[in-house]
Amino acid sequence: MNLDNLKEDLAKRKEKHLYRTRKVLESPQSVEPVIDGKKVLSFCSNDYLGLANHPEVIKSFKEAADNYGVGSGSAHLVSGHSSEHHALEEELAGFMGTERALLYSTGYMANMGVVSALCDRHSEIYEDKLNHASLLDAALLSRAKRIRYPHLDTENLAQRLLSSEAKNKMLISDGVFSMDGDLAPLDTLVNLSEQHDAILMIDDAHGIGVLGEKGKGVIEHFATDIQRVPVLVGTLGKAFATAGAFVAGSEELVETLIQKSRSYIFTTAMPAAVAAATRKSLQILEAESWRREKLQSLVNQFRKGALELGLNIVDSISAIQPIIIGSSEKTLLLSEKLLEQDILISAIRPPTVAEGTARLRVTFSATHTAEQVNQLLSTLDDVNKTCHCEGTK
Numbered sequence: 001m002n003l004d005n006l007k008e009d010l011a012k013r014k015e016k017h018l019y020r021t022r023k024v025l026e027s028p029q030s031v032e033p034v035i036d037g038k039k040v041l042s043f044c045s046n047d048y049l050g051l052a053n054h055p056e057v058i059k060s061f062k063e064a065a066d067n068y069g070v071g072s073g074s075a076h077l078v079s080g081h082s083s084e085h086h087a088l089e090e091e092l093a094g095f096m097g098t099e100r101a102l103l104y105s106t107g108y109m110a111n112m113g114v115v116s117a118l119c120d121r122h123s124e125i126y127e128d129k130l131n132h133a134s135l136l137d138a139a140l141l142s143r144a145k146r147i148r149y150p151h152l153d154t155e156n157l158a159q160r161l162l163s164s165e166a167k168n169k170m171l172i173s174d175g176v177f178s179m180d181g182d183l184a185p186l187d188t189l190v191n192l193s194e195q196h197d198a199i200l201m202i203d204d205a206h207g208i209g210v211l212g213e214k215g216k217g218v219i220e221h222f223a224t225d226i227q228r229v230p231v232l233v234g235t236l237g238k239a240f241a242t243a244g245a246f247v248a249g250s251e252e253l254v255e256t257l258i259q260k261s262r263s264y265i266f267t268t269a270m271p272a273a274v275a276a277a278t279r280k281s282l283q284i285l286e287a288e289s290w291r292r293e294k295l296q297s298l299v300n301q302f303r304k305g306a307l308e309l310g311l312n313i314v315d316s317i318s319a320i321q322p323i324i325i326g327s328s329e330k331t332l333l334l335s336e337k338l339l340e341q342d343i344l345i346s347a348i349r350p351p352t353v354a355e356g357t358a359r360l361r362v363t364f365s366a367t368h369t370a371e372q373v374n375q376l377l378s379t380l381d382d383v384n385k386t387c388h389c390e391g392t393k
């Protein structure tokens with residue numbers, strides 16, 4: 001086997017400032033992780049409510065490890081489905097207001113498994129162009145015909161649905177878009193899906209826990225009846241701050257997935273302790289609405305300051321507040337300069353985002369303070385000035 005071309009490909013990536021590297025954390029996930037022996041102030045985690053290192057969640061995890069051990073031993077359908085998994089599914093269904101919920105080991109797998117269980121090569125799948133990679137890959141795996149409409153462009157979507165001849169159609173969108181932070185036009189998507197008899201699937205990985213008074217995400221934010229969103233995916237690695245994902249929906253949906261969803265069937269169940277920890281996160285997430293309020297006030301503070309500084313932010317009310325820079329080189333340079341001043345924000349570059357829209361993806365957590373947001377703003381201003389990065393204006 002000849003892997004010489006890999007070397008070349010890697011070198012090219014470096015040249016184009018698209019090379020990706022990992023930073024090694026030497027501490028728990030928090031707003032102040034330790035990297036290279038140095039404490040930094042982080043604005044790039046999806047731990048939106050600050051639960052990743054919460055003592056109660058850790059305690060539930062430990063107790064469950066004592067009771068259930070570490071590994072689940074097999075897939076859910078074999079002998080890996082413990083009472084912790086089962087209770088979490090019931091509680092998630094109760095939280096979202098659906099008949100059932102089904103756990104998956106990751107959000108990526110949930111999307112792959114749901115779409116390929118509901119679609120085949122005779123189906124059509126309509127997706128927002130900026131949908132998460134896992135949703136785009138899911139459509140590919142299903143072998144359905146794929147139709148990607150321009151971001152949020154429901155008129156374009158409506159036109160294309162009108163000319164559809166497929167019997168089985170899915171309409172799929174992020175609830176909160178992961179790299180932009182803006183929201184799907186949920187009411188219009190619901191109406192279009194009903195008019196054209198398409199199965200609506202919303203992946204609310206970044207909305208659940210964050211949006212809505214109770215934290216039910218975009219559904220609650222737009223006061224949408226959950227019955228009108230037949231397939232709702234939530235992930236557990238973000239606001240819930242553990243790992244895994246769930247699909248919420250009807251009895252028939254969940255039973256179908258248990259029979260047919262390959263990424264559910266052919267994989268080991270998440271450890272029971274992860275489910276137990278998530279049950280605790282769910283309790284906290286529901287009860288402590290102050291976390292959402294605090295998060296919103298930090299976001300508002302940042303937006304006000306960023307606009308005053310002339311930063312190119314996006315129209316977003318969520319915890320995701322990207323600053324669009326443009327070139328990958330500039331974005332990388334800014335990210336490095338920020339780190340020199342102990343602020344961690346990763347440079348998001350193509351192909352994760354479209355060419356020419358590289359960005360600093362700033363995210364907030366309920367455990368940030370107003371002072372830390374001010375520190376971020378003044379450091380951004382500083383770095384901008386010293387870096388001659390006119391693209392940030």
Ligand SMILES: *Cc1c(COP(=O)(O)O)cnc(C)c1O
Binds near residue numbers: 107204235237244245
């Ligand atoms: C993070 C994310 C996923 C993947 O979830 P994991 O549990 O991290 O695999 C899926 N969809 C969206 C919109 C996401 O942001």
